[in-house]
Amino acid sequence: MQDRNILIVEDDIDMRRLIAQYLERAGFDVREVGNAPEMRLALADGPVDLLLLDVMLPGQDGLDICRRLRGDPDHASLPIIMLTALTDMPDRVVGLEIGADDYLGKPFEPRELLARIKAVLRRSPRMAQPAAPAAGVVPAELEVIRFEGWELDTRSRQLISPERVSVGLASSDYRVLLCLLRHPDQPLSRDRLLTEAFGRERSPIDRAVDVCVSRLRAHLEPDSRKPRIIRTVRHEGYMYSPTRDAAAADVL
CATH class of the missing domain: 3.40.50.2300 (Response regulator)
Incomplete structure (x- = not known):
């Protein structure tokens, strides 16, 4: 070790x-x-x-x-x-x-x-172990994940904007975003995101995941008039959906 x-x-x-x-x-x-x-x-x-x-x-x-x-x-x-x-x-x-x-x-x-x-x-880069990809998810070994004009470099944990501006992410924000990107169109519960991003179970008043999503949205979605990149799925959690089908009845 x-x-x-x-x-x-x-x-x-x-x-x-x-x-x-x-x-x-x-x-x-x-x-x-x-x-x-x-x-x-x-x-x-x-x-x-x-x-x-x-x-x-x-x-x-x-x-x-x-x-x-x-x-x-x-x-x-x-x-x-x-x-x-x-x-x-x-x-x-x-x-x-x-x-x-x-x-x-x-x-x-x-x-x-x-x-x-x-x-x-x-959860730090030196200790991270690649996960076995399931059907329909982004492979864990992919070094750069591209989405909606953005790029997430999994080696440096840098988020690159469409204007090629680099954004350093907190470890927990990086893990939450990475998990969402690796499971597109799949709603992920707060409990699951908290386990993967923070390594602990969620208490009834734990807002850590919501805070991470709020920070990520501040980076990814500075214009509130545009469709969400990270969407809130009612009663389920959060989801990254490349299709951005905002018409779904159970999605805010």
Whole structure:
């Protein structure tokens, strides 16, 4: 198994040391920093496979850091799990909306953190395993998927617009889009998309998939007057349909 490099950004020294010790015992290579400037130096100093990012940081908070990383082509696809003492659902949604791959409220069980880390890393490009294609789906080994004038490069996880502008996607957004594209004209439930994109089961109030679709639509469908590329299928979930048959009675 390849070593995985985790960078912890947490200003509470005792907290980050406990997390680091637990992850090191689990076989990860771990580095620790306490603020945004130290994080930038660490990112430039060596490979990072996943970022554990606290929200309440001195100077520049974790939400702003996440937002800036998602706008940086060099780190747009870096897996990010946010850690925070803020447990209200609106705060969790904000974290997901700006591009975090997962969100864990303090206090948390170390085993849950480890499970979340492993699930996010399984979705990273270096860990991705090609799936066996079924009839009527896009082959998993296809490196560039073309749709509606757009291109999704599965090697770099870059979304290329019809105007040839590159868009870096968050890991979860990439996985949701890839799953939809590989199953055209097939409605996929939120439970299935959450399992494949986040590696976890869906709770009754889990909006992670809806947030991902909202972000993808902001990229793919900036003109709301045009037909949907990702369509909402009533009582079923979401679907990519090349035919764009908006007349279907059960589709919004």
